[in-house]
Amino acid sequence: MIRNVLRDKPPLSRDSCCVRFFGLEKCSFLSIISTILLPSIIAAATIILSEHQSNLAQKNREKDIDLARQQREQDFDLANRTRVQTHELEENRRRQDRELANEMRVQDLLIANNIRQDGIVSTFIRETSELLIRQNFSLDFYNRMMVLRPKILTVFRQLDDPKRKYFVIQFLHESRLIVTGKNPLDMTGVDLTGVDFSSPFRRDDRRSRMWHISLVGAIIVNASFVSRDIRHCNFTETFADGANFTASILFDVLFYQASLRSATFFNAGFSTSEFMGADLTGADLRGLYTGIPDFDRDPFPFIGAILPDGRKLKGQNLIVAGNAEKVTTGFDCFNFERKPSLGDILPFWIRENDKVITMPYGMDEVRKGCYFTAKPSQNFSRIYQLIDMKRYSKIIQYGEAYFKFQAYIRSPRNTRSCAFFEYMDEKHVRLGNLSLSNENKNGSTQTDVIHIHQSTRYMEVQLIFEPNHNNSLTQITMMDDIEFRLVSLRG
Ligand SMILES: [Ca+2]
DSSP: OHHHHHHHSOOOOHHHHOOEETTEEHHHHHHHHHHHHHHHHHHHHHHHHHHHHHHHHHHHHHHHHHHHHHHHHHHHHHHHHHHHHHHHHHHHHHHHHHHHHHHHHHHHHHHHHHHHHHHHHHHHHHHHHHHHHHTTTOOOHHIIIIIIHHHHHHHHHHOOOHHHHHHHHHHHHHTTSSBTTSOOOOOTTOBOTTOBOOOSSOTTSGGGBOTTBBOTTOBOTTOBOTTOBOTTOBOTTOBOTTOBOTTOBOTTOBOTTOBOTTOBOTTOBOTTOBOTTOBOTTOBOOBTTTBSOOTTTOOGGGTTOBOTTSOBOOOOOOSTTOSGGGGEESSOTTOGGGOOOOBEEOTTSEESSSOEEEEEOOTTOSSOSEEEEEOOOSSOEEEEEEEEOGGGHHHHHTSOEEEEEEEEEEOOTTOOOEEEEEEEOTTOOEEEEEEEOOOOTTOEEEEEEEOOOTTOOEEEEEEEEOOOTTOOGGGOOEEEEEEEEEEEEOO
């Protein structure tokens, strides 16, 4: 059917397509338009394209410039960093070189110092040994005090290494030059600060022993004696602040007048050591056997010492029953109403006869209790007691211990009643005496402080009453509060 329609449609004639425009046929108009417009379009497109390319090129150039700038900046940064790094590296190298040079110099100095110090020690040991051999191991006073002591002081001043100081002390100890009881050298002023005397072994190991060493007067600040067995040693008058005696064995060690501030004796066996006059401020005295010592029950080892808590202990009265009411039986010394009657004396005092008695003070007396007196007699009457001072032998031997004698006395005029103290040696040989008397109606306490003879081992105290011829009890001698005690060391 369609084929039929197409077949039936008449063919287009030439004239039929030429519609007229502006007086021109349509075909001619299109032809003209296409002739003019096409090149224009092409030209325009070309211009636009060209413009676009130009812009692109501009952008690219700008980008290139930017990149180049960035590159330059990076190069500059890199160069800077490299320069800084190079500088730092060189600086480091120079510093390392300097440090190395310094270390080497220090090492050289150390080596030189070591050689010098070894030389000092070996010269000292050689010369001292030669001196000992020359003197047949028995140095006289001049050799000890004018040759050896100055030499020792010089050596210790020159040595700065605590280990070498320890070696020298070992040598002196083994050469028996600083052994207690063997006329040891005076170590006063020898500086042993920080020297390590500690033992690597157990304290009961034989190798821990350092017995009988005398360091009297030495400076042993912060020195260590940990685990050392230093029994029978003498640290009298040492300057030993901060010294460490932890877990050491200190039987029979003397610390008279030593400065032991903040020293530690923790777990040390020091119960038989003596600390009279020492400064123990802040010291740790928690001993092995005793715990913290009972200073009040047994003040003896600490008389005159400043205790860790700052207290200072007075010595005990060595006279038994020096106060009359303590030995009185038969009546009440404080109840004068029932009086007068005479008390009996318990046997702390030895009575030569039965004349010496105790009596209560009168109503008008300031003093209370009882006093010693004597019954009327034609002869001198006396009571006495002997005091064993052997426990004090070391402190007496030290020679700087001061004892105080005291008695309250009132005697009639022109009598010779007195408290009489006589000291004697081990064999009871009398060495000297001291008497306290007072011819004063009012009575007063008489005292005297002396350091007694170094051989003193016994003290006899006598209360001597002169016969009271007028037989009047108001004219009698009275004595009371008799005391004898260690009060201080060196005045
Ligand atoms: Ca009394």
